[in-house]
Amino acid sequence: MSTSGPDRDPILDTARAALEAPPTGLAVTRPGGAKRESLWRHFFERPSTWIYLGILAVIAFVSFVGPFFAGDPVALGNPKLLEPSLEYPLGTDQLGRDYLPRILQGGQVSLLVGFTVAILCMTLGIIIGGLAGFFGGFADTALVKVAEFFQVLPGLVLALVTAALFGANVVIIIIILSVTMWPAVARIVRAEAMRIGQLGYVESARASGFTSLRILWSDVLPNAMPPVIVATTMTVGRAILIESSLSYIGIGDSNRPSWGALLNDAQGYLANGWWLALFPGLCIFVVVLAINMLGDSLNDALNPSIGKVK
């Protein structure tokens, strides 16, 4: 990363791309314009795609609509530490609060952070990565340096420092995660824009007299999208994981406990309240797993050459 020599090494680049957007290798071959549509169809024809999308849709729906029916997440007065039963499907916590509405409310925070961060990262990544890759020069050097910077100062650590100095709420956490996570997307856009910029049809667009920005916008970026979409999907999962880690260690919005914060509370009751630790973790796991599987499946569909090596 900090070197000029190995920077041009294809093997190393593959490893880096994989490191920054695990777990899929993102050395994606661009599908041709006409083929793109059929690749999407290929993606939507898979039954597994609909299973993952269905899981996410159901969890999002119950998190945002459920609280209107499930009762008050902060109401006290129920029996304390009650095991899951028909009356309390997910049991009650150490203060006698019904656990179901608390889990639903926790989902709102996790999903909100995950999707907002991913959209911000994608936007920033496309703009900065596209400019850097297509025009090269200063923008390119700057992007590589910034990506290096966040590699030595991981997002989790920067989030800890910022939270210590400025306090933590959902907005601050979204900002920190976006600031630290966009270079991963930008680097993929950069690599794609560099590659596509060398192709014949870009050359012919230049010869036809179109401005560079116009070529970038209408010829380069649309064709760079498949790996970007995969990387963005993975970003949702990673943002949810980092957010829940942060709220687990006590850095988060104390008024709106996310799944991580519920796990923090639960750790004091492992012996007599197993359900308190089981359900929030299971929710994080299922959501992130569905997102990552969706990303994998997107990668396979948009990039048929990988995963079917001889």
Add this chain to the structure above:
Amino acid sequence: MKAALLHYGRLLLSSLLLFIAVLTVLFLLLEIAPGDPIDALIGDYPVSEEYRAQITAAYGLDKSVWERYILYLANVFQGNLGQSFGSSQTVVELIGSRIWNTLALALPAFLISTFGGLLLGAIAARTRSRFLDGGLSGLSVALFSLPNFWLGILLIMLFAVTLGWLPTQGKAPYGQEGIYIQYLILPVVTMATSELAYKARIMRSSMIESLGQDFVDTARSKGLSRRTVLWRHAMPNALLPMITVSGYSLGFSLAGSVIVEKVFGWPGMGLLLLDAIMRKNNQLVLGVVIVITLTVIVVNILTDIAYGIADPRLRARFSGKGGAA
């Protein structure tokens, strides 16, 4: 040789600049953070203006931003990370008392995940059996999606609370010094698991790529056994991406140790950092972050050197035989 010197010189220089950039960002964050550090030091107690000015001068806060910035950089490069707030120990002493505990977790986890990942990835790539390969891929996505603090909590619930085989918290029985092995098991397993899945996946894909190369066919056609071809010919080539991935992922695992230490009440640097955050001990927070950053940068340099040694193409380039540098 000259090319190698130039390469490593450039590497050191850019690492140094990177370190200064991190220090600068931390300094700026501290500058724009809300709250007056003098008020924090004095507390609510009413004091005279004179005393206030004295404290301000003692901490150098009467100087300009630029002077303070230079002073701060100079201090860090002299290994002075300041005095821990509300304690008689310096930040360096506090970190020094904890860093070995963190390494006691991080190093075994690193070794297990690296060698386990190598082995699993190579086997999956070699056999390409539906069962093993599919299972490994599925498992690695699952482990990758698993919040590792929850994994830790589940392990505590199973092995400590339910079965009672292992302790839940800490590094030694109450009142005992040192690190006891039974206290080490769960945190190390927690830390190694997600890394292992990830490394196995990288190893698998780079091994598949390596097995598809011409030199593997050549080795096979010479009549070498499958085992020799796999371990002596394909493996060294497939190791190159693993060196990079293992090296560069260390930063993330150091950051991850904060979480694991919190789950298991392990008194390492991560727990020190969390305590410092809760007590608003900014000097200590910055100190720990600086040490983490420095470790990552040093490991990155070592990774780069290891890569240069392992990759014959780079060796050739450095010795001037392999074409353009």
